[in-house]
Amino acid sequence: MTLAIDRYGGLAGRVGLAALCAAALAACSSGPRQLGGDPQLSVLSGTELPRPDRQDVSSNQVPYYVGPFDSLTIDVFGIQELSNRAVQVDASGRISFPLAGIVDVSGLTPAEVEGELATRLRRAHVREPQVTVNLKETLSQVITVEGEVNKPGLYPVVGRLTLMGAIAKAEGTGEFSRLDDVVVFRTVRGQRYAALYNLDAIRHGAYPDPQVYASDIVMVGESRARRLFKDLLAISPALITPTVIAIDRLTR
Incomplete structure (x- = not known):
């Protein structure tokens, strides 16, 4: 007799839990979240945003500063021995380049590194060196x-x-x-x-x-x-599993 009561009590508990989950599901279904709130944001009613112009694209660019362990590719136009050279910045922020010697490049932009190398190459009697420095890989x-x-x-x-x-x-x-x-x-x-x-x-x-x-x-x-909810879901009876999954999705 006791076993029968426990059995039906367990079933009632399952039904009650399912009803509770259903109520929570109804409470969570409050409609789509509203877009906007930022005073600098214009929310349009249409589906298409205006196209950015050149100024919008260029304004997103920020200077890159070379740092330790970065890898650079350096080219000197017209001089094969000084072109397509892969150079890695050492831990102290320096590189070694033929005719230019040891150059401290940490904190410089690639354009500034180009200028420094060109100056040093001119001192080494390279006529009008055209130096190009590109970032190959950054670790800094x-x-x-x-x-x-x-x-x-x-x-x-x-x-x-x-x-x-x-x-x-x-x-x-x-x-x-x-x-x-x-x-x-x-x-x-x-x-x-x-x-x-x-x-x-x-x-x-x-x-x-x-x-x-x-x-x-x-x-x-x-x-x-949410983690506790997931743990409860793992031990939940099959009777309430669909409702629990639905609530879990809405709580994201």
Whole structure:
């Protein structure tokens, strides 16, 4: 008799849990999230945004500064022995180049490195050297993306990079990510700073997408509630599984 009561009590509990999940599902279904909120953002009613012009594209470019362990490709036009040379910056920020000797390039832009090499080559009696320096690989200008992302790691920063771009480099947020708990750490003149961002609000245009810089650390927080929810889902009876899955999707 006791076994029968436990059996039916368990069934009632399952039904009750299913009803509770259904109520939660109804509460979560509040319609689509609104776009906008950032005072500098214009939300259009149409489906097509205006095309950017040349100034818009060029304004996104930021100078790149050569750092230790970066790899450069250097060409001197018309001189085969000095062309297509792969050079790596050493730990102290210097390179060695024929006729130019040891050159300190740390903190210089590629264009500034071109000018420095051209000056030194002229001193070595190379007539009107035309030097081209291209970045082959960067190991100094990187950003760290950690926490609940699909691929944590170090990613190069070449040009302008925003927070959403940094998350995209890490292949997006993870299953248990907490989008309102994204912290960016930055060191400026020896002082460490941290700022908290709501990635979900940024994605929906409520706030501007902030620019991030080399040496920043982006930490995406973990939703313990979502992880616990997933654990409960693993032990939930088949009776309520479809409802639980639906709620889990809506809580993202």
